[in-house]
Amino acid sequence: MIASLMDCHGAGTAAAAKARESGEPVSRFVTASLKIDFLKPTPIGVELEIRGKAVEIKGRKVIVDLRLLAGNTLCATGTTVMVEIPGKK
Numbered sequence: 001m002i003a004s005l006m007d008c009h010g011a012g013t014a015a016a017a018k019a020r021e022s023g024e025p026v027s028r029f030v031t032a033s034l035k036i037d038f039l040k041p042t043p044i045g046v047e048l049e050i051r052g053k054a055v056e057i058k059g060r061k062v063i064v065d066l067r068l069l070a071g072n073t074l075c076a077t078g079t080t081v082m083v084e085i086p087g088k089k
Contacts, residue, residue: 002042002076005050006066007034010080013052014062018084021057029062029082036066036078046070060084 015026042048049069056063060083068076 002038002068003034003036005048006036006068006076006078007031007080009050009052010034010064010066010078011082013054013064013066014080014082014084017054017057017062017064028085030085031080032061032083033081034078035080036076038076040073040075042068042075043070043073048075060086 011029011031014029018024018029019026047070051067051069052064054062055065062082062084064080064082066076066078066080067074068078
């Protein structure tokens with residue numbers, strides 16, 4: 001479940017970063033790579049927050065660093081490589 005959430009947020013972050021850089025409408029992205037480090041158990045019944053930051057944009061590829069927090073507890077970190085689908089805006 002955590003991997004799915006981070007993957008989805010990574011795609012959204014990549015699309016937003018690419019749109020901000022290019023001024024074009026938001027693009028669609030697919031996952032080329034997803035690496036997650038699970039640091040602590042993620043509690044149930046606590047609001048989760050995922051923070052994504054695009055750290056590199058190179059052509060169609062966007063690399064996003066991710067952090068998943070439960071309250072103030074860092075539960076997982078990850079990096080995803082997202083690739084823009086050509087012609088899908």
